Amino acid sequence: xxxxxxxxxxxxxxxxxxxxxxxxxxxxxxxxxxxxxxxxxxxxxxxxxxxxxxxxxxxxxxxxxxxxxxxxxxxxxxxxxxxxxxxxxxxxxxxxxxxxxxxxxxxxxxxxxxxxxxxxxxxxxxxxxxxx
Numbered sequence: 001x002x003x004x005x006x007x008x009x010x011x012x013x014x015x016x017x018x019x020x021x022x023x024x025x026x027x028x029x030x031x032x033x034x035x036x037x038x039x040x041x042x043x044x045x046x047x048x049x050x051x052x053x054x055x056x057x058x059x060x061x062x063x064x065x066x067x068x069x070x071x072x073x074x075x076x077x078x079x080x081x082x083x084x085x086x087x088x089x090x091x092x093x094x095x096x097x098x099x100x101x102x103x104x105x106x107x108x109x110x111x112x113x114x115x116x117x118x119x120x121x122x123x124x125x126x127x128x129x130x131x132x
Protein backbone atom coordinates (compact mmCIF):
# COMPACT_ATOMS: atom_id res chain seq x y z
CA UNK A 1 0.00 0.00 0.00
CA UNK A 2 2.82 2.40 0.79
CA UNK A 3 5.10 1.62 -2.15
CA UNK A 4 4.08 4.76 -4.04
CA UNK A 5 4.58 6.98 -1.00
CA UNK A 6 8.02 5.51 -0.36
CA UNK A 7 8.96 5.80 -4.04
CA UNK A 8 7.89 9.47 -4.12
CA UNK A 9 9.80 10.05 -0.87
CA UNK A 10 13.02 8.57 -2.29
CA UNK A 11 12.67 10.49 -5.55
CA UNK A 12 12.16 13.82 -3.76
CA UNK A 13 14.97 13.37 -1.24
CA UNK A 14 17.32 12.36 -4.08
CA UNK A 15 16.18 15.27 -6.26
CA UNK A 16 16.87 17.72 -3.42
CA UNK A 17 20.38 16.28 -3.13
CA UNK A 18 20.23 15.34 0.53
CA UNK A 19 23.32 13.55 1.80
CA UNK A 20 23.52 9.77 1.62
CA UNK A 21 23.36 9.43 5.41
CA UNK A 22 20.31 11.73 5.64
CA UNK A 23 18.64 9.76 2.87
CA UNK A 24 19.31 6.51 4.72
CA UNK A 25 18.20 7.82 8.14
CA UNK A 26 15.08 9.63 6.93
CA UNK A 27 13.99 6.69 4.79
CA UNK A 28 14.48 4.30 7.70
CA UNK A 29 12.42 6.45 10.08
CA UNK A 30 9.74 7.16 7.49
CA UNK A 31 9.44 3.44 6.66
CA UNK A 32 8.81 2.69 10.34
CA UNK A 33 6.19 5.44 10.39
CA UNK A 34 4.46 3.84 7.39
CA UNK A 35 4.59 0.41 9.07
CA UNK A 36 2.95 1.86 12.16
CA UNK A 37 0.08 3.17 10.02
CA UNK A 38 0.09 0.14 7.73
CA UNK A 39 -3.68 0.18 7.20
CA UNK A 40 -3.83 3.90 6.31
CA UNK A 41 -2.98 6.08 3.36
CA UNK A 42 -0.24 8.49 4.50
CA UNK A 43 -2.21 11.47 3.17
CA UNK A 44 -5.10 10.60 5.52
CA UNK A 45 -3.05 10.55 8.73
CA UNK A 46 -3.92 13.54 10.90
CA UNK A 47 -1.59 15.84 12.79
CA UNK A 48 -3.04 14.51 16.05
CA UNK A 49 -2.22 10.93 15.03
CA UNK A 50 1.31 11.93 14.04
CA UNK A 51 1.81 13.57 17.43
CA UNK A 52 0.50 10.46 19.21
CA UNK A 53 2.92 8.34 17.18
CA UNK A 54 5.84 10.62 18.08
CA UNK A 55 4.92 10.68 21.78
CA UNK A 56 4.75 6.89 21.80
CA UNK A 57 8.20 6.69 20.20
CA UNK A 58 9.61 9.14 22.78
CA UNK A 59 8.72 6.53 25.42
CA UNK A 60 11.14 4.17 23.64
CA UNK A 61 14.01 6.30 25.02
CA UNK A 62 15.42 7.38 21.68
CA UNK A 63 18.48 9.58 21.55
CA UNK A 64 18.00 13.30 20.85
CA UNK A 65 19.40 12.77 17.37
CA UNK A 66 16.99 9.92 16.59
CA UNK A 67 14.03 11.92 17.88
CA UNK A 68 14.91 14.84 15.61
CA UNK A 69 15.45 12.52 12.63
CA UNK A 70 12.06 10.92 13.23
CA UNK A 71 10.30 14.31 13.31
CA UNK A 72 12.21 15.60 10.29
CA UNK A 73 11.59 12.47 8.22
CA UNK A 74 7.83 12.82 8.72
CA UNK A 75 7.87 16.59 8.12
CA UNK A 76 9.85 15.99 4.93
CA UNK A 77 7.11 13.78 3.51
CA UNK A 78 4.23 16.10 4.26
CA UNK A 79 6.00 19.35 3.42
CA UNK A 80 8.28 18.37 0.53
CA UNK A 81 6.55 15.38 -1.08
CA UNK A 82 2.89 16.31 -0.53
CA UNK A 83 3.62 20.07 -0.61
CA UNK A 84 1.56 20.75 2.48
CA UNK A 85 2.16 23.88 4.56
CA UNK A 86 4.81 23.68 7.25
CA UNK A 87 3.41 22.13 10.37
CA UNK A 88 4.45 22.76 13.95
CA UNK A 89 4.24 19.75 16.21
CA UNK A 90 3.71 20.78 19.82
CA UNK A 91 6.32 18.35 21.04
CA UNK A 92 9.46 19.76 22.63
CA UNK A 93 12.44 19.14 20.40
CA UNK A 94 15.18 17.29 22.21
CA UNK A 95 18.49 19.02 22.70
CA UNK A 96 21.79 17.29 22.28
CA UNK A 97 23.67 17.04 25.55
CA UNK A 98 26.27 19.76 25.95
CA UNK A 99 29.83 18.47 25.72
CA UNK A 100 32.90 20.44 26.62
CA UNK A 101 35.52 20.61 23.90
CA UNK A 102 38.43 18.24 24.30
CA UNK A 103 41.44 19.92 25.87
CA UNK A 104 44.76 18.62 27.07
CA UNK A 105 45.29 18.17 30.77
CA UNK A 106 48.30 19.82 32.36
CA UNK A 107 49.97 16.41 32.58
CA UNK A 108 49.39 15.73 28.85
CA UNK A 109 50.89 19.11 27.89
CA UNK A 110 53.91 18.45 30.10
CA UNK A 111 54.42 15.00 28.49
CA UNK A 112 54.27 16.53 25.00
CA UNK A 113 56.79 19.24 25.89
CA UNK A 114 59.11 16.77 27.62
CA UNK A 115 58.99 14.37 24.66
CA UNK A 116 59.85 17.03 22.08
CA UNK A 117 63.49 17.01 21.05
CA UNK A 118 63.18 20.27 19.14
CA UNK A 119 60.55 22.72 17.87
CA UNK A 120 59.86 20.65 14.74
CA UNK A 121 59.14 17.46 16.68
CA UNK A 122 57.07 19.47 19.19
CA UNK A 123 54.87 20.78 16.36
CA UNK A 124 54.55 17.29 14.87
CA UNK A 125 53.55 15.91 18.28
CA UNK A 126 50.89 18.55 18.78
CA UNK A 127 49.56 17.95 15.25
CA UNK A 128 49.21 14.22 15.95
CA UNK A 129 46.88 15.02 18.89
CA UNK A 130 44.67 17.32 16.81
CA UNK A 131 42.08 14.62 16.09
CA UNK A 132 41.61 13.63 19.73
